[in-house]
Amino acid sequence: MSTVSLTQLRSEAASMFGRVQRGETLVVLRHGRPIAEISPVAASTPSWKKPALRLVAKGAALSRAILQEREDEDLF
Structure with missing residues (x-):
């Protein structure tokens, strides 16, 4: 976070907004006191709304394991 005076912002607006864009x-600051904060625009989709990665478990599917267990029980 950098500080700039209002006068400096007026005279170097293009370069200042370039810094914000980066x-x-x-x-x-106006008379040494903060009056505004200029920051880049947030991403359009917050990270918590982005789809999560699919997790793939190794091994047999749970439904198959249950069916196999039921078949094994019927044999006794």
């Missing part, structure tokens, strides 16, 4: 957050 991911930097700027705090704008």
Whole structure:
């Protein structure tokens, strides 16, 4: 996070917004006091809403294991 004066922001707006576009957050100061914070726009989809990776278990499927166990019980 960098700080810039309001005067500096006005005179170098293009380069300042370029820094923001590259991911930097700027705090704008007026008379040495923070008045604004300029930060990049958040991603359109939050990470918690993105689909999770599918987990694949190794071995026999649970349904097959249950059916096999039932068949084994019927033999006795």
